[in-house]
Amino acid sequence: MTTGVDAAIAASYVEFADREARGVSPAYERLARSVARDGRLHALLGTVPEAKRQPNLLFAVVRLLGGPVEDPAAFGEFAAAHWPEVAAQLRTRATQTNEAGRCAALLPVLAALPQPLALLEVGASAGLCLYPDRYAYRYGDHRVGSGEPVLDCALTGAAPPNRRPVVAWRAGLDLNPLDVTDPADVAWLDALVWPEHTYRRARLRAASAVAAADPPLLVRGDLVDDLPALAARAPAGATLVVFHTSVLYLVPAPRRAAFADLVRTLPGHWLANETPEVLGHDALPEPPDGTLHNVLTLDGTPLAWTRPHGQAVTWFA
Known part of the structure; x- marks a missing residue:
């Protein structure tokens, strides 16, 4: 018998296939559609908290445990046969896709x-997005900076930047910060990269080398309770920028609202890159297509549509 939980799980996996994986990861699109039809996996996923049922998390956990993700049938058999280990990892892990x-x-x-x-x-x-001054960029035929990794982005609606920022201080806040010098943490970051994305895996290695050579200040803490104290450590004379990318959807709505209220009281700027429903913007133009897009905002003002891994930006401000 199909339950409301089954239907919700199926719908979330279909949405992932349609909006996130289609045209980006054929393997994960096939996998998501298979899970959407698999009542056995619905029942198993129903035993973990709702926030732990998301496709990216399940697929990454199975990859971390050495399971197959290219063959949907083999994936289903592995997940069912190893469910105690899978469930334990789902409960303790989070989708910390540190996409530089x-x-x-x-x-x-x-x-x-x-x-x-x-x-x-x-x-x-692991703080890999704290190094925008160290990476190189390619917007079409326009290059910014040198070195590795080189980050490619299709930018429309605005001129590409001509310089990298000057960063005087960098720090991160996370409930479970990762360490790029720890092989176990790096293995989890690697498991979060989608199967066909060898370029993202190479980018992860290059960005990890940058971070390991000059480790950022990473503080274990809550985005509301511990943010003011960390922000107060920023040096005088530098423009404070509190930012986040694809994070707030994991935060319960009341806590998310408390964070938004708090960050507006801090000096400096608030830069957000989240799905449109997360911060509840009143009016937005139509996104470029039906795939998943984030909204880039500065101090609450929407500026552009962005693709989840930074591969495209459509400026509308």
């Missing part, structure tokens, strides 16, 4: 703010 490519979406804003910057990332994971 998102810096390409943030760069047009960061480069335009008064320099130097004091960057404070909420939901920083």
Whole structure:
């Protein structure tokens, strides 16, 4: 018998297939559609908290445990046979996709703010998005900076930036910060990269080398309770920028609202890159297509549509 939980799980996996995986990861699109039809997996997923049923988390956990993700039938058999281990990982893990490519979406804003910057990332994971000044960028045939990794981004509706920001201080806040010098943490970050995305895996390695050479200040803490104290550590004379990318959807709505109220009271700027429903914008133009897009906002003002891994930005402000 199909329950409301089954229907909700099925719908979430279909939505993931349609809006996130289609045209981006054929393997995960097939996998998501298979899970959407698999009542056995619905029943198993129903035993973990709702926030722990998301496709990205399940697929990454199975990958971390050595399970197959290219063959939907083999995936289902592995997940069912190893469910105690899978469930244990689901309960303790979070989708800390530390995608350095998102810096390409943030760069047009960061480069335009008064320099130097004091960057404070909420939901920083291993802190790989705290180095927009160290990466190189390619917007079509326009190159910014040098070195590795090189972050490619299709930018429309605005001119690409001509410089990288100057960063005087960088810090991250996370409930479970990761360490790029810890092989177990790096294995989890690797498991979160989608199967076909070898370029993202190479980018992860290159960005991890940048972070390991000059580790950021990463603080274990809550985005409301511990943010003011960390922000107060930013050096005088630097423009504080509190930012986050694809983080707030994981935060319960009341806590999310409390964070939004708090961050507006801090000096400096608030840069957000989240799905449109997360911060509840009143009026937005239509996104470029039906795939999943985030909204880039500065101090609550929407500026652009962005793709989840920073691969495209459509400026509308």
